[in-house]
Amino acid sequence: MVEADDARISDETLIGRTAAGDAAAFGRLVRRHQAAVYRFALACSPEGAEKIAEEIAEEILQETFRAARAAARRHRDEPSALPWLLAIARQVAERRRTHSREPREADLASLRELARAAGWGEPSRLAGGAPDAHAVESALAALLPEDREILTLCDREYFTVDEAARVADASEAVVRARLHRARLRLAARLREGSHGD
Amino acid sequence: METERPVAGIHCGEVLADLTEHLDARLGPERERRVGEHLDGCERCRSLREEIAAAVCALRELPDEPLPPGVEERLLASLTMES
Numbered sequence: 001m002v003e004a005d006d007a008r009i010s011d012e013t014l015i016g017r018t019a020a021g022d023a024a025a026f027g028r029l030v031r032r033h034q035a036a037v038y039r040f041a042l043a044c045s046p047e048g049a050e051k052i053a054e055e056i057a058e059e060i061l062q063e064t065f066r067a068a069r070a071a072a073r074r075h076r077d078e079p080s081a082l083p084w085l086l087a088i089a090r091q092v093a094e095r096r097r098t099h100s101r102e103p104r105e106a107d108l109a110s111l112r113e114l115a116r117a118a119g120w121g122e123p124s125r126l127a128g129g130a131p132d133a134h135a136v137e138s139a140l141a142a143l144l145p146e147d148r149e150i151l152t153l154c155d156r157e158y159f160t161v162d163e164a165a166r167v168a169d170a171s172e173a174v175v176r177a178r179l180h181r182a183r184l185r186l187a188a189r190l191r192e193g194s195h196g197d
Numbered sequence: 198m199e200t201e202r203p204v205a206g207i208h209c210g211e212v213l214a215d216l217t218e219h220l221d222a223r224l225g226p227e228r229e230r231r232v233g234e235h236l237d238g239c240e241r242c243r244s245l246r247e248e249i250a251a252a253v254c255a256l257r258e259l260p261d262e263p264l265p266p267g268v269e270e271r272l273l274a275s276l277t278m279e280s
Contacts, residue, residue: 026276027273030272030273030276031269034264034268034269034272035261035262035263035264038264038268039261039262054265058268058271058272061268061272062271062272062275062276065272065276066275066276069276111210111213111214112210112213115213115245118245118248118249119244119245119248120213120241120242120244120245121241122241122244123244124244124247124248125248130251130254130255131251131252131255132255133255133258133259133260135255136252136255136256136259137259139252140256151256155253155256155257156256156257156259161223176217176218176223179217180214180216180217180218183217183249183252183253184249186252186253186256187245187248187249187251187252190248190251190252190255191248
């Protein structure tokens with residue numbers, strides 16, 4: 001657990017101390033952000049929320065903090081270390097999936113096709129109530145890692161578009177477009193799931 | 198292919214492209230006004246906005262799960278080994 005005093009020490013200070021070789025400061029930084037890094041690593045993992053994805057996420061988690069410790073001196077001053085850590089995690093995940101990358105059929109779908117799948121032009125299914133957590137987790141697991149990644153950054157970690165763009169190493173316009181498509185795909189998956197109820 | 202007529206001077210396809218920016222309040226005031234007027238008069242775009250909003254809302258309400266058992270211990274051990 002994080003000690004009460006930890007909250008008063010900024011990420012910036014902890015990273016500075018880490019760069020100077022302070023193992024305890026690094027340990028505090030790890031404990032502060034490990035859950036968010038793991039959550040993001042899970043989103044980046046190719047198999048979704050299955051056992052193998054958890055193993056991959058754990059490896060990404062470990063590699064991320066090893067790389068962060070090595071790069072602590074090069075960290076630029078920011079109030080939160082999380083965008084920096086997630087950018088590292090993303091690079092680690094990207095290296096892992098480079099070899100298995102193949103053309104994504106869904107990437108080529110037009111916005112109109114995505115919107116139709118999400119229910120555009122059909123009666124809303126909201127009469128059945130908001131989707132529950134289990135339905136959302138299943139829908140997320142069925143998405144492409146790229147979609148889970150952007151949704152995790154923007155709709156779970158509440159990053160700004162600028163922060164998400166830095167993590168994703170993309171322009172803000174690209175992040176906005178990816179977020180919109182990912183939300184449409186999520187809505188479509190939830191809609192599909194509700195058909196089976 | 199659906200027939201499409203402009204509502205409040207904008208076609209559905211344009212509004213479709215702006216829905217995430219609209220939901221996140223990132224449209225400029227004039228664009229927001231026009232998109233809002235379109236949504237007021239267009240059932241299918243309004244319905245899609247609600248579908249997306251519901252999905253985003255449900256996603257944001259997911260609980261932050263703790264790390265699975267053993268992950269923190271293995272992480273700290275791996276970092277200690279390499280220090």
